[in-house]
Amino acid sequence: MNSTAPLDVGDHQHATFPDGLDLECGVHLPSLDVAYRTYGQLSPKRDNAIVICHAFTGDQYVAETHPQTGKPGWWARMVGPGRPIDTDRFFIICMNVLGGCMGSTGPRSLKPACAEGKVERWGTDFPPITIRDMVRAQYKLVRSLGIERLFAVVGGSMGGMQVLEWAVTYPHMMLAAMPIATAPFHSAQNIAFNEVGRQAIFADPDWYSGRYWEHNVVPARGLAVARMMAHITYLSEEALTRKFGRRVRQEPKDAQAPEASLAMFGDVFEVESYLRYQGSAFVRRFDANSYLTITRAMDWFDLAAEHDGELPAAFAGTPVRFCVVSFSSDWLFPTSSSRYLVRALNQAAANVSFVEIETDKGHDAFLLDEPDFDRTVRGFLCGVADHAGLA
């Protein structure tokens, strides 16, 4: 696994804030880097900016080829010229989250005190962060671009949590919010899945108590298992059946094949080899300590926590226009959690639209080809522009 270059942070466009960031846990981050990409042009009035918040393992390369994986932007089908989030009209900002591993400050960053002389990584010493910390880091970057008010904040899954946190923390900083396939708190089931992923990483002999880079390895097996398990939660049973069914993998090199289908181990079924591929591709681009830091941030997420469990109170008097979107076969962030959010928004008399997209593709549907979803995104943004009197 030495070929995975565990410490290569790479060179990503970023802004550095030497004043750092006060985290919710009470720790002061002495210096803050926010890696970001922008697309389109900021209007002279600076009123056309949209922040797109990426999901857990996403990054800032939303609409362009990824410099490390060479794959298309993770939402290139949604963001671009003439696309539903139209870069001919809007100025798009996408930032790597705090705690991430694609250029923003995170466990893989150097500890500032040690930046000169001995090189020391944060690793497991990186302070626990929250979704609000992520959003407050994004806020600093947005303000540094001279933007006083965002047109919209859009994101799915953990990105949707950030959208909600934006709307609660900076309601007067934005016209519209689009939380997609998400929830106002992380459920016990979601926390449980995250915990299995974390335990898989801890159980890897290459974990070395989180200081794996000192041994020039990464806990690749643990991280891959975590990813494989998480990946199952992103798909629906129908989608797995449609894509793989019970099909057995054809092994051209395996000549003695008749009893291969009865083998105990190995990636006999297509779904197994698919998951293994997903796991091994993931460890090449993602840091295990970031995985732990970010899953923990998601687990802590509960918008109502500051309001004695009363979610509507979090949105009281909000001027933000919301569009909540769920997907019918998403069982990780099911429609019921979106409906719970919508009812809380109604109780706060917020302006809210709510659509459940009919699909069998599961949680991942928000990244995939769903024409009704595309129309919803485009139409909602146009409607907000209409109401705001934007040309």
Add this chain to the structure above:
Amino acid sequence: MRLDQRLIAEMIEPGTRVLDVGSGDGALIDHLFRLRGCDARGIEIDMREVTRSVAHGLPVVHGDADHDLAHYPDDAFDYVVLQRTLQAVERPREVLRQMLRIGRHAIVSFPNFGHWQLRLKLLLSGRMPMTAVWHTPWYETPNIHPCTIRDFIALCAEEGYCVQQWMAVDEDGERAPWRRSIRMANLFGEQALFLLRREGECPPVSEKH
């Protein structure tokens, strides 16, 4: 936009907050926003209509009259509109109460089961009547709570609602000329349209004409 929707729109003061329960394709809320400067929102049960409305930039949530009105705060709206749906909800009285809790006014339209054709068909054939307005057989109809104009007025009196304005219209939404007489309207009006207020001074609705 249908003609009866035009009549509804005329009842609504410009610049007010409106919730359209059963907003369908969103024609009414679109009209109220664009031409009357209202903050108009919708609830719709049919997800395809919801998606289409939101894709047109209209603020519509998926939901229904029976289950979702309870989640709005008191006085959230100036008008709550329920078009041609009252007869199809599970609990019409509770829906009306919710409408007049969350809104200062309720605007309700419903098909009139007292129309002479229905009366005659039931009398002559002894079978559940079917007309252009009531066009689904009894075992399939979503209209589980049909009422007549007089029934509705009686319910309003029982609940203490003030009928600010009412009219009978024909199926195309043309205003029918029976507005002076409830009994005539109840016999000849295919659809009824009511503007209600929670309470307070209002012209008495009398059945003596």
